[in-house]
Amino acid sequence: MHNCVPENALLVQHRQTPLWGKEQSIYGKLILEDGTTFDGLSCGYTGPTAGEVVFSTGMVGYPESLTDSSYTGQILAMTYPIIGNYGVPASSYWEDDHIHIAGLIVSNYIDLPSHAQSTMSLGTWLQQEKIPALEIKDTRLLARHIREHGTMLGKIVFDDDIPFYDPDGDNLVARVSVRQVLQEGDGDTTIVLLDCGAKRNIARSLLARNVRLITVPWDFDLFAPDVNFTFDSIVVSNGPGNPKMVGQTIRTIQKAIDQRIPILGICLGHQLLALAAGGDTYKLKYGHRSQNQPCILNGTKRCSITTQNHGFAVGKLPPDFTPWFVNANDGSNEGIQHIEYPFLSVQFHPEAMPGPMDTAWIFDYFLEKVRG
Amino acid sequence: MDKLRKVLVLGAGALKIGQSGEFDYSGSQALKALREEGIATVLVNPNIATIQTSKLLADEVYFLPVTAFFVEKIIAKERPDGILLSFGGQTALNCGIELFQKGVLEHHNVRVLGTPISAILLTEDRQAFAEHLHSIDIPTPHSSSAETLEEALSIANRISFPVMIRAGFALGGQGSGIAKDAGELERIVNGALAFAPQVLIEQYLHHYKEVEYEVVRDCYDNCITVCNMENMDPLGIHTGESIVIAPSQTLTNSEYHMLRSASISIVKSLGIVGECNVQFALDPRTSAYYVIEVNARLSRSSALASKATGYPLAYVAAKLALGYGLTELTNRVTGVTQACFEPSLDYVVVKIPRWDLSKFKGVDETIGTGMKSVGEVMGIGRTFEEAYQKAIRMLDLDFEGATSDKVFSSADSTIDDILTKYLYIPTPRRMFALALAMCNGISVSEIAAITGIDPWFLERIQHIVDIEQALRISQDLSAVRLLEMKQLGISDKRIGELVGKTGLEIRALRKQLGITPSIFQIDTLAAEYPSETNYLYMTYNGQHHDAAPLGDEGIIVLGSGPYRIGSSVEFDWTSVSTVEALKKYGKRSIVINCNPETVSTDYDISDRLYFEELTFERIADICEFESPYGVIVSVGGQTPNNRARALHNYGVRILGTSAAHIDQAEDRSKFSRLLDSLDIRQPAWDTFIDLDGLTRFAERVGFPVLVRPSYVLSGNAMNVCYTREELEQYAQAAAAVSAEHPVTVSKFFQKVKEIELDAVAQHGQIKAFVISEHIENAGVHSGDATIVLPPQTLNAETMCKIEQAGRAIARALEITGPFNIQFLAKDNQVYVIEANLRASRTFPFISKVTGINFIETFVDALFARNEIAPVSFPPLTFTAVKAPQFSFSRLTGADPILRVEMASTGEVACFGDDLEEAYLKAIIATGGHVPAKGIFISLGGEDKKVRFLESARLLSSLGIPLYATEKTCAFLRAHDIAATMLYKIHEHKSPNILTYFSENKVDLAINIVDNHVKKELDDDYLVRRYAVDHNIPLFTKIKQARLFTRAIVTKDLATIHIKSWNEYV
């Protein structure tokens, strides 16, 4: 009885311009290739987009994820429901100079960020970069759907419809790789970063270990006579899409292998090393996109929590390579090592950003081998 | 490591502020983990209301104090080869440290499992620990430790005020505080040094964010953080007093992982094996951080983290302590993935503490670096708004949500007064001052600056305020709006309030528009892998269900909700026991509860767990989804009992005693009419709407009278009035008596026994019952009373009358289920004071003492095909005593006197050959001890002096000095008992009580006053308070004091029996 009193007399001077949360709101649709449709409230750019729909279960680091080129051609659904909380930091904190995802799906978009580092709201950023985003409430249903039926194509549409688009058919790496050779740092050893869409933190991590870093485009022929620099080792970066679409990089790696040049592959780089050395890759049902993937150091009881973002994986290992890491949840391969030479690669991201920094030692381990 | 044969587990003892039910959860999981390995388990825990003290979980249980003295004897007897110290809170940890330092563990070669004791010692010594952290480049606030006031002062001057003061080896922030100047420093430091060897003086970090990580490490050096949590309240308000959110909301990836990496390197540097909690201060401006503290054990936060993520922290910690690697354990929740991972949440949880300060006379309401809350709730949702407002309702304080403002009585007059008081000063009311301030045009940034609460949280609350305003103005109840409001966690009732409709009307409209909540799973992996979990919550931010209804075989068991004064772990025991018993009948149990400290909310207890509100709205939602066979409302304490009527009216089947009959017992006038018709006596009573009525009644039946207002927010302010003046004062002060708030008044019996009947009946026939006796006379709330089994002083006639009354009432109310009746006994007459048609607080006690599980009997009564046979038990060959645990030391200013209002936060029970033995053990188990230095005696009134004379003689035979106040001293000397006279504190003359207390010359204080001699009561308040503040055991009731005297004089601890539960029952 007591609290059926309509309202306490204390609540006097009400703010006179109360707004319903969703005043001039724009609604759009997320349509999957199997016809499944989610209605949602627009919280980004109002324009259609199509791509492959994937979900990530990471709870922090949306600015890092959105600027990760490995998401090129993909509509990213966040399973953590509340997104936008701390706004968008200055671009120096990003993993590339622009957003790479094709579209964003969240459950509860926060338009009033709070953080000392924030320069603008997530929505403003998405609009500036013309990236559509929808607030569909049931992102869990979407994640379950993809888990059960596998990654599928989808599109975000507003008024006019657009066709579906399959990114696997394209060479996405060509789109996101650097255009010209870039040189940074001056350390005792020179590393070439084969940029297939490298996250910036790979370069940051290497430079922090005082090396001379030369970043080259994905299709740069390191062994052409006119190459005017020498180098001690190669890091093959992460990147988007199907590894089999980047033949030129694979050939470069093959030459490096022939010349016994130390190689570290990361994510796509891992798959490319495997292919170059005679292994094979396949597409996972719905990939690994999260910051809590346990990877066991093969043959030990040591396990590391890793960040991952990949749809393809290494199946058949190349001859003379042994498994280095194995995924503790589904047993898929997470890294390989040559039995004799310093050719190694990991499926996860030792550079983190976003996610745990527990495997940064991979860089030290590699550099030890390089420096001998 | 070589195979373990037998492991000793130390429990946490009685629930007290700062150490509550969470350790029943951790201990229970540890015992399960051990049992799976075929390792024999021995549990020491005098807290008889816990689930862990059960024969299903431990092989041997000792209801004995968790002190080095007793545990050493138990070790000598049981000869375990391993011991677990980190599952029983600070109590177990401190006991373990003492055993280690005394060489007991080594002498009996008992291996400490899990985290090495050296690491524990390091984390407990704040100074040494700070140095350790610096050695691994982890920053801590400038600080150093002091053992005297002088030292403390000079350090403070060096660091410069304000400073933070903290006590070493303490828990829940006891003795800690923030000093702005030398004066405050002196007060706090003296207070802390009264029970702690050292204090830490530390740079005060103003309005930093407080963030915690729960870390797990195995002996192979694998290390994971299971959960991070962000306090909504800034640093300076204890995490146990703060609104806490998981996962953190305002941290960037870099901040999150900077702190995560720091946690991991700390835990690795310490060599923790098992679970560890790390607390940080994070500068919101610069992202610089400091480590606040590390708890190398399961803690309140780890229990919260476990419920927040679904990750069974305590179970895993126990396995790791046995030498397993994280990679060797599977994820119990998914059943398919690894235990070596970090849960990913696709929801947010909000924990809010539950305080009961209004129950204490004179208590200081402000909250800060020390704990005062007695329990907590956890709301789960997919928006912060949803989770936050759920949690507010879960408090069960009749708040509808974030904008509730009934905590601000009009007595506090203008808005400005209220805001200056409640927005600036942190108290349990501040969370409601936030919305109130917003409604009155104070901006989020202003509020943030005042409170130190991050604007992010305030904007979410502002959002709720705005949406409610919009509804108030537009009265728009379209589907879109309704859904939007439900997605923000606004209750039907609140929506109704805003549009002048009832909650039920809104509910009907909502359902007609097809707006109902979704059932979501907590699966630890955000749907990345399929999962078998039965751990569920409801949200309006969804469009599918993760679970299918159980239908007819489902039985809903309503849990207890937050722990609070008057309803605590005992009702978790009754709930869990019900779930256990249901298995026998092939029923599927569906538990609804919202308290993260409970075992009933563990992943492996029920067939289905809804971590949800115990509000009518939510229970009805669940019933409509599950369409269960029925609902059990009688095992979760008063909260579920209160829902019976509404649920019944809504068409839900209530199992057991009918809602109408429950109401007949709850409604005083209906009940007393029933008693008259059965001619069972009751104290004269009546209800009035004005002072006149009250006074006329009082003068007719004669003072004293017991008055209870019909409505008072949180805790019914009962009071005994001995004179007309007191009655008038009461009526004015509380402004309690009016037409809409009538007051019930009854004749208050003095110097009479209080007796309890606990029973289970089927179709009105009692099938099992127990009569137990209070040591204290009536006037001490049954929850604060010392209860003894079997009764010691009841004659056959009284017992028989009680039994007859019980049978008559059971028959009349056609009871099927548990019930409890309280009686007063006066010269062979018995009077009924109340009947509760539900399991009472004493059910675990009586069940474990008699060996009959009364809850099992109840479930049999519900489901057995035919009439069940009466259960009886042979006469007890021992005596069991249940004694209350008080937490006055944390409640600054509260008068530690026993009244008709309950004040205790927990209980213990101990067994003995006779009353004295059992009582002595029980008193030690609640923090008391046998005096060795000096005894202080102060007896009010001639009659009390005379009645205590014999005991005084006995005490003087102990050969330690007696101290007494002037009159008492004269009296003792007149009967040639030597005593030293001390002046009362307010007399400011020496020798003074205060100096003797603070100089540790006294280790037992007996202060007995007639509650009705107002002046004495007030004069002696300081004495009682100083006793509490100086950690001196205090007795305020003559019957207790006399019993304790007999106990310490006739019993010798050295030869006292160390017997396990199995040896008694």
Ligand SMILES: Nc1ncnc2c1ncn2[C@@H]1O[C@H](COP(=O)(O)OP(=O)(O)O)[C@@H](O)[C@H]1O
């Ligand atoms: N240097 C400090 N400045 C401000 N507040 C502090 C400081 N240190 C601790 N606190 C506050 O005091 C509370 C209790 O301190 P803590 O060390 O955690 O004691 P306990 O062992 O009781 O948990 C913390 O939760 C925090 O809010």
Ligand SMILES: Nc1ncnc2c1ncn2[C@@H]1O[C@H](COP(=O)(O)OP(=O)(O)O)[C@@H](O)[C@H]1O
């Ligand atoms: N008429 C009375 N005379 C003396 N003591 C009483 C009387 N009524 C209640 N009490 C005391 O007050 C306590 C609380 O009263 P009770 O009616 O049981 O309230 P609650 O519902 O809080 O248990 C009882 O345990 C008893 O000690």
Ligand SMILES: [Mg+2]
């Ligand atoms: Mg703490």
Ligand SMILES: [Mg+2]
């Ligand atoms: Mg009672």
